[in-house]
Amino acid sequence: MTANERGDVVVVTTTHESEEQARALASAVVRERLAACAQVYPVRSVYWWDGEVQDAGEWRIDLKTRAELVDRLGAFVSGRHSYETPELIAVPVSGGSADYLAWVAEETAAGADGAE
Structure with a gap:
């Protein structure tokens, strides 16, 4: 394990109400090279919304990317999301495999910085 010394790799989390929507969003993000990898899995969320406690099944998406892409990734996700918020x-990411962290950086560099 090695430290992520530059602090450039992050995991961005979002959720979606259906597996189909979560998988479609995950694929779109990776295709756009805004994340190197997306993991989609079911979760149970309990939260305040509309003045009361909600309890819902959702699909969590964990996106591995570079910190400098967080704003672009956020705009991309928000523009394609069905949730109001x-x-x-x-x-x-404070540490990890040097090879994996380099892979994340490499896969998100291709095309994500506006280069073709």
């Missing part, structure tokens, strides 16, 4: 949380 979609969850968008970026958590810095």
Whole structure:
């Protein structure tokens, strides 16, 4: 394990109400090279909304990307999301496999910076 010394790799989390929508969004993000990898899995969410506690099954999407892409990724997700206020949380990666962190950086560099 190595530290992510530059702090450039993050995991961005969002959720969706259906597996189909979550998988479609995950594929679109990866296709646009805004994330190197997306993991989609079921979760149970309990939260305040419209003045009361909600309890709902959702599909969580964890997106591995570079910190400098978080704003673009957030705009991309928000523009394609059905929720009024979609969850968008970026958590810095403090360590990990040097090869994996380099792979994330490499896969998100191709095309994501506006280069073709």
